[in-house]
Each structure stands twice: as C-alpha cells, then as structure tokens.
Amino acid sequence: MNHYIGSEEILRKKREYLIPCVYHFYNEPMQLVRGEMQYLYDNTGKQYLDCFAGVSVVNCGHCNPEITTVICEQVNTLQHTCAIYLTQNIVNLAEQLAQITPGKLQKTFFCSSGSEATEGAALLASLYTGSSEFISLRQGLHGRTKLGMSLTGLSMWRTDQTPVGGINFAPNAYCYRCPFDKRYPECDLACANEIETIIKTATSGKVAAMFAEPIQGNGGIITPPLNYFKRVKEILDAYGILLIVDEVQTGFGRTGKMFAIEHYGVEPDIMAMAKALGNGTPVGAFTARAEIADIYTRPGASTLGGNPVTSAACLATLKYITTNNLPARAEELGKLFKDGLLSLQQKHTIIGDVRGLGLMLGAELVHSDKIPAITEIDIIIEKMKDRGFLVGKNGPNRNVLAFQPPLVITANDINNLLTNLDDVLGSVKF
Numbered sequence: 001m002n003h004y005i006g007s008e009e010i011l012r013k014k015r016e017y018l019i020p021c022v023y024h025f026y027n028e029p030m031q032l033v034r035g036e037m038q039y040l041y042d043n044t045g046k047q048y049l050d051c052f053a054g055v056s057v058v059n060c061g062h063c064n065p066e067i068t069t070v071i072c073e074q075v076n077t078l079q080h081t082c083a084i085y086l087t088q089n090i091v092n093l094a095e096q097l098a099q100i101t102p103g104k105l106q107k108t109f110f111c112s113s114g115s116e117a118t119e120g121a122a123l124l125a126s127l128y129t130g131s132s133e134f135i136s137l138r139q140g141l142h143g144r145t146k147l148g149m150s151l152t153g154l155s156m157w158r159t160d161q162t163p164v165g166g167i168n169f170a171p172n173a174y175c176y177r178c179p180f181d182k183r184y185p186e187c188d189l190a191c192a193n194e195i196e197t198i199i200k201t202a203t204s205g206k207v208a209a210m211f212a213e214p215i216q217g218n219g220g221i222i223t224p225p226l227n228y229f230k231r232v233k234e235i236l237d238a239y240g241i242l243l244i245v246d247e248v249q250t251g252f253g254r255t256g257k258m259f260a261i262e263h264y265g266v267e268p269d270i271m272a273m274a275k276a277l278g279n280g281t282p283v284g285a286f287t288a289r290a291e292i293a294d295i296y297t298r299p300g301a302s303t304l305g306g307n308p309v310t311s312a313a314c315l316a317t318l319k320y321i322t323t324n325n326l327p328a329r330a331e332e333l334g335k336l337f338k339d340g341l342l343s344l345q346q347k348h349t350i351i352g353d354v355r356g357l358g359l360m361l362g363a364e365l366v367h368s369d370k371i372p373a374i375t376e377i378d379i380i381i382e383k384m385k386d387r388g389f390l391v392g393k394n395g396p397n398r399n400v401l402a403f404q405p406p407l408v409i410t411a412n413d414i415n416n417l418l419t420n421l422d423d424v425l426g427s428v429k430f
C-alpha cells in the first residue's frame, strides 16, 4: 500500500526545501500519483484528463506500456556508460532522427534537456559562422540557461539581470494583436519583412542565426501564417544567416506533422528537440546539416546525453508515434477540438481568439477591447481541474488557455472537455 503524504505536506516541504522559483498551478493543487495514457490520478483516486501533457511532453501517453517495457528492459541490462564508450542505441537513434527530420538535417548531439539543446544549437551556429550575434522572436522561449534566457522574448522567463548581448528581437507573427496594427494577408508579412530592417540597422551585418519556434508555445500558441517562414528564410539566406528551429514543444507529431516546421515548407539549418522525443525521459538533442555539424570537432561530451536508457526510450517513442500514426491522429482530432473551441467562441465573448495546429491549440481570453482576462483564466482552469480536466495556460499576459494533450486522446475525451468548458465559461462572471 502506497503512503501518500498529500498536497499540504508537499506544499510545506516545497516551501522549506525547494527554491521558490519552482512554481505550481492552482490555488488548491492536488497530489498526482499515477498516470495511464491520457489520464492522471491523484492520491484520492480521482481521474483527470490531461490536456497539457506535462507541457507537451507525453505525446504517447503517460506510462505507455509499449515504451515503459523497453525502458525497464534497458535499465535492467545497461543503464549508463557515457558516450566515451561505444553503445548502439545512441547511433540508432541519431540515424532515425536523420530520417525523420526535414531536408538535409543529419548529424545529432544528444543532451538532457531543451535548454541544453538550444544552447548547443547556438554554439554550433557560432562555430560555423564565426559570429555570436543572434536574432530571436518576441514571445519566444528557448530555455533556462544564460544564453537560452537571453534568447527568450518573454520577460516572465528572463530572470537573469545581465543577459547576453548581441541578440536582437524581431516582432512575432501575432496576428490577433498585430505589432504593426495590420491584417493578414494585406500586411504582406510586415513582421517577417522587419527582420531585414533589423539585420541592416541593429546588427553588425554578420549574424550567426535566427531562433524561432514554428508555433510559440509559452508565448501563447502564436501560430504564424503558412507563408511566414518561407519569407523569413529568404531574408536569412540573403544575408548568410542560419535558421535554428526550436521544435522542443512542437515536435513529434503534436501539430499534425512530425515537426511543425513542415507545415511551412522550409528546411531549417539546425533543429533543437527535447520533451516529446523521450515521452517523459529527460532528453535534448540538436540536429544539423552535415556541413554545419562537421565544424564541431573539439570534444563536447554530455555525461548523460544519449545514454542507453534514454535512447531506448526515444527509439520506443518514435516507434509508437510512427506505428500508430500519431501525427495524422493529431491532425484529425485537432480539427474536431479546434472546431469545438470556435463554436464556444461564438457563444462566449471571453474567447477572443482560437489558434494553433493539430493538438497544439490556444484560446486567448479577453474582456472587451481585447483586455487580457487574467483573473478569469485562473478561475476557469481551477474549475476545470475540479471537474477532472487539466488545461494549461500561457502567453505574455498569461491569459491563453493551452490545449496540448497526449496525442492518444480520443474524440470522446475532447467532446467531454468541450462540454465542461462550455459550462465553466458560462458560470464565470466577468
């Protein structure tokens, strides 16, 4: 019989022993003790439909038996060696990533988190171009390291008081609140065109790379128009600047394709990955074209990067994603989900905008004049939790409901969530 210490005691220990930056959702948080595919369970046995997937991580579901069996076998056989010795899972995984990533992306470096992946991608771009200047997007998030935080365009996540210099921020493709007060498509992609002005006016002219999430997760599920990245890439190519695509949150089937950048018909020069690659096992990776990767010859070891257990988990995850065609499932169920949210928008004026692709959807909550509904969103996600639905929130004003469930969710689950969200939105006074 398990002994659960309960939420109160966890909160007490958290206050006493964790650095307070480790924050949590909810005024009355529950203790989660078990997961089974798209569901989580608390210490009282209550079931929750997980619609945030540990922030876009467990695409194949919690404790997916086809993955955990492989992990357990590997743990019981060979857990760790470090890449200084030869093992086979790491190279098999790198080979598979070369096969599934777009274009000529071929050679990979493995680490243990998304922050390390973006940091490593930036280092590689610097080595290749001989420049340490970068362009990043407003409202992007690229990690918790000093450079990752400096590349991040959300002040909430820029805690460092002496960020790295040489980074210029371009306006993001936030059509609902267009930074140029224009409308798509008449805007002629003013936000993308602005990148050229930035290169010409705010940089030395020799920039290593531009960082971009295809869909900004923490930024509020900001989904650029489908011709946006083609224009961006044209500009970058004209100035010899690499495109680093951060697929940490969007990758591995989430948006209806294996990688979200595939919606935009553009081949990145370097791609950063993490989260859903390991389905809950700590992993990070960046993959580059061979010509770029081959510049990185000085030793660059990561003690745990590509270890046999993590790599086995990733291989089993990729197998599950492909054999169950999760990208197609995300596309189909995403349509149902988005249509449902759009119907709710007709009924509830608090939903100002619905956006996203596949099962990466956002609903921005606003008052009249698009004033962010900051207090209401907390009431809504708390009430949804009490009804057994875990919904995320993000955006610079923290007023965007985020729906990023495990891709194994069912149509029935989605309809259930929409019915409950309808009720909850109707009950909130604003």
Ligand SMILES: Cc1ncc(COP(=O)(O)O)c(C=O)c1O
Pocket (backbone or CB within 6 Å): 055, 113, 114, 115, 116, 118, 141, 142, 143, 144, 213, 217, 218, 246, 247, 248, 249, 274, 275
């Ligand atoms: C797009 C993106 N990049 C990088 C990171 C950093 O990843 P990690 O928390 O694994 O270090 C995150 C984390 O949420 C992310 O969403």
